[in-house]
Amino acid sequence: MQRAEFLLNNYKETEALRIYEEVLSMSADNYEALCKASLLHNRIGDRYSTNDTRQMEHFSKARQLAAHALALHPSDEESNYLMALSLTNLATVLGPRQRLELTTQVKTYLDAALESQAEHAGAWHLMGRWQYKMANLNFAEIAAAKMFFGGFSNRASNLDAIHSIQKAITISPQNIRYYYDLATIYQELKDKEACVSVLKEALTVNMETKEEYELSRRCKIMLEEQVQ
Incomplete structure (x- = not known):
């Protein structure tokens, strides 16, 4: 576990995953290894098309x-x-149809995570x-949701989305992904001033991984487009 944590902290995620899975082969109910392996499968999968x-x-x-x-710790913020x-x-x-079905389930787990830990940046x-x-x-999505699942019981607004991602940034101000996603929302809403402000903040974040440098590149391109 110490070796896996060292590799994870040094951005050697494939190697770290291999060791966490080795741990799980010996101790299937190791909660920390389950959580870290799940996180790494999500991260690595996201890199494929x-x-x-x-993927x-x-x-x-x-x-x-x-x-x-989740079966081991159903109320813990990380499993949710x-x-x-x-x-x-x-x-x-x-x-x-499957996409809509899964989407309807997501908020239940996010609510549980934030109930357990209100300062969980990833959940926000x-x-x-x-x-x-x-x-x-x-x-079409609204119609399909009504047909298959009786509609969505939880709807939200663009303002809700902005506030949630701003909360994530407040908790974890060095995560460039949060800035990029917030800037993208402002861009979609055609709020140029807010978009530019967020992008300028994003470009002050320290970067260490390939993914972070790529997001920084996208932020620069978006900023250039906004100030033209």
Whole structure:
């Protein structure tokens, strides 16, 4: 576990995952290993394109591990957050009906995570993404939700999404992903002033990983587009 944690902290995620899975082969109910392995499957899966079967394999494994962790500690913030994250990611690679079904489940787990730990930055960020999705469903998605699931019991607004991601940034101001997603929402809402402000903040964040440098590059491009 110490070796896996060292590798994870040094951004050697594939190697860390291999060791966490080795731990689980010896101790299947190791809660920390279940959570870390689920998180890493989500992260690694996100790097593949949606037409790559490896992405589905990683997201499915992430959900399986999160479900195991949730069975062990159903009220803990991390197991609930990881279940929400896994469902969110799986929803991006499944068909319309399955996507809607998973989307309806996400908020339950996010609410549980935030009830357990109100300062969970990841849960606030994911909540903001969920709220933005709910606020911008198209007619076909709303109709399908009514047909298959009786509609969505929880709707949200763009303002809800903005507040949630702002909360995530307040808790974890060095996560460039949060700034990028918030700036994207402002861009979609055509709020140029707010978008520019967030992008300028994003470019002050220290970066260490390839993903962070890529997000920084996208922020620079978006900023250039906004100030033209």
